[in-house]
Amino acid sequence: MSKVLVTYFSASGVTAGAAETLARAAGADLYEIRPAQAYTKEDLDWNNKQSRSSLEMTDETSRPEMADNDSHAGDYDVIFIGFPIWWGVAPRVVNTFIESNDLTGKKIVIFATSGGSGIDYAINDMKKRYPQLAIAGGRLLSRKDTDAEMRNWVEELGL
Numbered sequence: 001m002s003k004v005l006v007t008y009f010s011a012s013g014v015t016a017g018a019a020e021t022l023a024r025a026a027g028a029d030l031y032e033i034r035p036a037q038a039y040t041k042e043d044l045d046w047n048n049k050q051s052r053s054s055l056e057m058t059d060e061t062s063r064p065e066m067a068d069n070d071s072h073a074g075d076y077d078v079i080f081i082g083f084p085i086w087w088g089v090a091p092r093v094v095n096t097f098i099e100s101n102d103l104t105g106k107k108i109v110i111f112a113t114s115g116g117s118g119i120d121y122a123i124n125d126m127k128k129r130y131p132q133l134a135i136a137g138g139r140l141l142s143r144k145d146t147d148a149e150m151r152n153w154v155e156e157l158g159l
Contacts, residue, residue, distance in 0.1 A: 002107075002159055004028035007071055008082035009094050011039050011053075015084050015113045018141040022080060022111060025150035026159055029076075033083075033097045036065040046086075057087040063096040073101040078109065078159060082141070085114040089125045103133055109157060110138030 006028045008019035016032070023030040043052035056062040073079055081098070083090045090112075110126060112119050119140040127135050139153060 002077040003075065004078045004080070004159060005031060005071065005073060005076040006080040006082065007031045007033055007073070007097065008080075008111075009033040009035075009084070009091055009097070010082075011044055011084055011091070014143065015082050017143060018111065018113055018145065019080075019082050021145060021147060021150050022082070022141070022154075025147055026080070026154045028078075028080070031071040031073075033071075033093055034067040035093045036067045053086060053091070056092045057089075059092075062092045063099065064093045066093065066096050066100065069097075069100050071097070071101065073103060073106070076106065078107045078157075079103060080109045080111055082111040082113075083122075085112050085117045085119065085122050088117055088121045090122055095129070098130060098133075103130075106134065108133050108135045110135060111141050112138065113141055 004026045006019050006023040006026065008015050010016035019030060045051040046054060048054060056064060081094065083094045110123050112122055119138055123138050
């Protein structure tokens with residue numbers, strides 16, 4: 001039986017809710033990717049080109065510091081990585097998490113939440129950035145996903 005970890009970054013709570021439902025369905029441990037400096041409403045104003053999130057996302061090398069790195073990701077066989085889609089991809093703090101942990105040999109499954117973007121571009125971006133990782137696809141989740149739907153997805157993944 002695989003040891004499973006659901007990791008996630010959530011700016012507004014939507015992704016956190018999806019992660020909690022997924023962790024219950026997978027019988028997984030849960031770890032929140034938290035930036036060292038929490039995002040404010042102003043930081044998240046994507047219409048403002050000078051907002052923190054806009055500046056981070058326009059700089060592909062940006063790696064916001066994490067509050068901690070206590071995920072113990074190395075102890076797991078399967079790691080779900082979840083995030084809200086920003087500018088079509090994962091927020092840069094998710095890259096910080098990936099690059100701060102040795103995920104080689106782990107089965108990685110992406111999940112995301114979004115107000116309108118699909119997940120395919122974000123998954124392809126992850127595969128391109130991290131070709132050494134065994135990324136086994138992913139799914140766009142919403143608040144409407146039920147525990148039963150999550151359990152079905154987890155079973156489809158063979159977990």
